[in-house]
Amino acid sequence: MLEMFKKVANASAVTIFILLIIVPLWLALDRLIWVAGPDMTNWFSALNENYISKEVVGFTFLQATLSTILTVFIGLPIAWQLGRYEWPFQSFIKSILTMPFVMPSIVAAIGFLNLMEIYDLRSNENTWFTILILAHAWFNLSLVIRFCEPVLSTLDPRLEEQIKLLPNGQSFLDRIKHFWAPLLLPSVAAAACMTFVFSFTSFALVKLITLGENTIESMMASIGSSAGIEGYQVSRNEIILGGSIIQFTVLLISLWLMSYLQQKRQSLLPKASEKIAKKRSRYGWFVVGPAIIFAIAPLLAILVDSFRVQTREQDNVTESWSTEGWEYAFKETVSLSSGWDALINSLSYAFVTLAIALPLGWILAQTIKDLEVKSPKLARIIDVTTMLPFAVSSVMIGLGVTIGMIKINPEFFYQLWFTPVIAHVMITTPFVVRIILPALRSIEPAYDECAMTLGVTPFKRLISIKIPMLRGSIIIAAIFTLAMSMGEFGASWVVTRNSDWTTLPIMIDTIREAYKPITNTASNAIASVLMLIALVLFTWAEKFRPKRDGGMF
Amino acid sequence: MVKKMKKEFACCLLVSMMMVSGCLTEKIDETIDDLVTDDYQFVDDGELIIVTYDVSGLTDTMISTFENDTGYDVKLIKLDDAGSILDHLMQYKGVQIADLALGLDNTYLQTALDNGVLVEHIAQNIPELDEKALIPYDGPYAVPFDQGYMCLNYDTQIVDGVNYTVPTSLWDLTEDEWKGKVVFPSPETSSPGRAFMTATTDYFANDNDSTTDWTDWWSAMAANDVIITSGWGEAYETHYTGGYGEWIDGHVGDAHIVVSYCHSPGVESWYNGNWTKSAALDLPRSAFHQVEYAAAVHGGNLNSSSEFIEYLLSEQVNNNMPTENFMYPVLNGSDLPEDGGYRYHSVIPAHPAEVSAEEIAQNMESWLEDWNRAMVDA
Numbered sequence: 001m002l003e004m005f006k007k008v009a010n011a012s013a014v015t016i017f018i019l020l021i022i023v024p025l026w027l028a029l030d031r032l033i034w035v036a037g038p039d040m041t042n043w044f045s046a047l048n049e050n051y052i053s054k055e056v057v058g059f060t061f062l063q064a065t066l067s068t069i070l071t072v073f074i075g076l077p078i079a080w081q082l083g084r085y086e087w088p089f090q091s092f093i094k095s096i097l098t099m100p101f102v103m104p105s106i107v108a109a110i111g112f113l114n115l116m117e118i119y120d121l122r123s124n125e126n127t128w129f130t131i132l133i134l135a136h137a138w139f140n141l142s143l144v145i146r147f148c149e150p151v152l153s154t155l156d157p158r159l160e161e162q163i164k165l166l167p168n169g170q171s172f173l174d175r176i177k178h179f180w181a182p183l184l185l186p187s188v189a190a191a192a193c194m195t196f197v198f199s200f201t202s203f204a205l206v207k208l209i210t211l212g213e214n215t216i217e218s219m220m221a222s223i224g225s226s227a228g229i230e231g232y233q234v235s236r237n238e239i240i241l242g243g244s245i246i247q248f249t250v251l252l253i254s255l256w257l258m259s260y261l262q263q264k265r266q267s268l269l270p271k272a273s274e275k276i277a278k279k280r281s282r283y284g285w286f287v288v289g290p291a292i293i294f295a296i297a298p299l300l301a302i303l304v305d306s307f308r309v310q311t312r313e314q315d316n317v318t319e320s321w322s323t324e325g326w327e328y329a330f331k332e333t334v335s336l337s338s339g340w341d342a343l344i345n346s347l348s349y350a351f352v353t354l355a356i357a358l359p360l361g362w363i364l365a366q367t368i369k370d371l372e373v374k375s376p377k378l379a380r381i382i383d384v385t386t387m388l389p390f391a392v393s394s395v396m397i398g399l400g401v402t403i404g405m406i407k408i409n410p411e412f413f414y415q416l417w418f419t420p421v422i423a424h425v426m427i428t429t430p431f432v433v434r435i436i437l438p439a440l441r442s443i444e445p446a447y448d449e450c451a452m453t454l455g456v457t458p459f460k461r462l463i464s465i466k467i468p469m470l471r472g473s474i475i476i477a478a479i480f481t482l483a484m485s486m487g488e489f490g491a492s493w494v495v496t497r498n499s500d501w502t503t504l505p506i507m508i509d510t511i512r513e514a515y516k517p518i519t520n521t522a523s524n525a526i527a528s529v530l531m532l533i534a535l536v537l538f539t540w541a542e543k544f545r546p547k548r549d550g551g552m553f
Numbered sequence: 554m555v556k557k558m559k560k561e562f563a564c565c566l567l568v569s570m571m572m573v574s575g576c577l578t579e580k581i582d583e584t585i586d587d588l589v590t591d592d593y594q595f596v597d598d599g600e601l602i603i604v605t606y607d608v609s610g611l612t613d614t615m616i617s618t619f620e621n622d623t624g625y626d627v628k629l630i631k632l633d634d635a636g637s638i639l640d641h642l643m644q645y646k647g648v649q650i651a652d653l654a655l656g657l658d659n660t661y662l663q664t665a666l667d668n669g670v671l672v673e674h675i676a677q678n679i680p681e682l683d684e685k686a687l688i689p690y691d692g693p694y695a696v697p698f699d700q701g702y703m704c705l706n707y708d709t710q711i712v713d714g715v716n717y718t719v720p721t722s723l724w725d726l727t728e729d730e731w732k733g734k735v736v737f738p739s740p741e742t743s744s745p746g747r748a749f750m751t752a753t754t755d756y757f758a759n760d761n762d763s764t765t766d767w768t769d770w771w772s773a774m775a776a777n778d779v780i781i782t783s784g785w786g787e788a789y790e791t792h793y794t795g796g797y798g799e800w801i802d803g804h805v806g807d808a809h810i811v812v813s814y815c816h817s818p819g820v821e822s823w824y825n826g827n828w829t830k831s832a833a834l835d836l837p838r839s840a841f842h843q844v845e846y847a848a849a850v851h852g853g854n855l856n857s858s859s860e861f862i863e864y865l866l867s868e869q870v871n872n873n874m875p876t877e878n879f880m881y882p883v884l885n886g887s888d889l890p891e892d893g894g895y896r897y898h899s900v901i902p903a904h905p906a907e908v909s910a911e912e913i914a915q916n917m918e919s920w921l922e923d924w925n926r927a928m929v930d931a
Binding site: 048049050051052054113116117122123124125211212222225226228229232233310312317333334402403407409410411414497499500510513517520 | 607
């Protein structure tokens, strides 16, 4: 009976996942092809033949590549300092430096815009691209630290002493070439892969920082509103199809590479305790100090700017301290939703997403784990299927919902408050699976078998054995789901702009009106709220993170 | 074994390709098409959903007054521009969510009419409207609520005849002097951009030069590093040196000529106590008369949308268009105010482009394709 129930639950989870994730994307693809025609060569040539998309692919690759190089260039010395030397308040410093990664991209964009205004860089168009690359480096810095620092901090120091005695380890450069480089390369490459993926699909940062330039992601978002209509703006459907296929292929290759490198990272070298005597770095503060300032500066700028109000009187612009921006942001008007509405919507969407994605992801992970013994092939298929949304960008997921699902019954989906949740579940469920699956695999089956022998009921075994053992992973998955849903921008921007279900990230973007200075301050106020929520969730998640965790979650 | 796997893979691929052949989409759209009937029926749900762009004339006070007077609950769907309004109407064709479309202009209206997304309004109390506003369209599907002329604006402090010469022909802008110093909103994404592109088709059709046409000029502009922005706001506020943008964070100020309204200098002057450094350039046939419309949406609440049209055209609201929405009113005999040099600094072009609504409707799609080719090939 119990076995039967388990099978039904597993099959239902797989079905729901396919319905929720595959169906909207398939419907959207079906519609786009219906409008654009099946000739794939037209899809790709459209990218070069249209002014709106010309040079977009090149720009996307260029900025992603440079962002990746800069992120590694900045991140590696920091990871080295943190991993190889002793630091006062080490875990606090590590938390500060890894915090940017959990910040919603729109918050990062607002933070960098504020910094640009402080240093008067906004008026110099030539700085925009550099700032974008820097912002991507800020956002992804923690990936390099999280991937490389554990390798450095847990490596037995005797190994380095031994290599110093060998002919190939005499000089520092020799040791880098023959010892550190081979050791760190898989971790650096894995971090670089993820940085490339996030920069390649960057939307909020590109939209706000580099006016006039587009990544494939931001271009698809801007033309998505006219896609999927028979005989109307046909070339835009071709552009979206061409762009999304390039994006899908690049993301798929990067994720495959990432997975391959992750396996390589399982080092066989002897590890030492993190507490092994380490020296204090004499010049380390020259690396770690600026890094801390770099990590904090955009966030501080948001908080400060939320209380700075500009007054413009003809040729005179003055700034003063005021709470007017906060009042404006949380005041309801006919033409503008109040910050309270956006906050309630965001929180509600996050919790509904959690209520669906967490159990769904957990059951899917359990299904994969169960099938790994009975039917490894099927387990592999489901495992790969759950990873599929990683290779689809948020904007494409948003388009899946709008031109895929909403088209089935526009009135129903427009009035349905729940609609944006579909996109959020599509984005977060794969992360839940990826967090819980390794934890499930690490549970010794002997515990369960012993309890079974002792006659403990399945429900009691779940409550007293499995859940306590999975507690950390479940909490991290839950927090991650909440944080991702709260900060989600790309898909929400596509889905909610035709409705009045605004969320905090969408409001930050829409509230800004150039000719009203107060709206700039108000968008900083909303960004501060989102930033503080992300910080609370991040601090909470840090408590449950395994000490030697070297992944991104 | 390998052969079998290959077969399975090929079958899966074939099934997947069949799945995305558009069959299902066709079925969904057929069902939606069936919902569109000539016999118009609607339910008055006590609501008015307006799909619009960021029309600044829709103030809270104005909407609250309408709500109090009529009892309708007003909701706004605010999109990016007139093009987004048309996109929205097309996306929801047959199953519309909005009741009223506010902001489609005469370069977009015909596409909306051709696609049957609008319905005849039943507004009764429409006052006499300015004849000019009715030239592009004078039918029952859309009513003008504001108007203005789009033309080139220039910064008089820089384009002063010494540093830069005031252009006397559009070809002047292709000279080296203007390299990277001119900004236009894109006709693909912005209605002012589309209006100006339309004007150029007429300008070059009447320039007594049969060796070149309007697409050659756009190619020459692209080669001369013209700045193309996605919307009017980015062009005027971020790039133009002569407007209020210079007081705004993020102002770049790298262009001295921009496409805006011929009365934009008047608005600047009105704000600055009768002072502006921006001026409109009245080159024959380079200005376009733009009319913006309010239109009842097919499938929406005809009562509430028609009542709002009446309200929008009432004297108390429409006469405020120059100061609330920065556009000319459409009521007969109305004009811009004289305060703060508003009317003095606003130009009414002597010879605006003459492009009929029919021409626009017939050619817009191909003009956009030609424009795209001219810009890409440059």
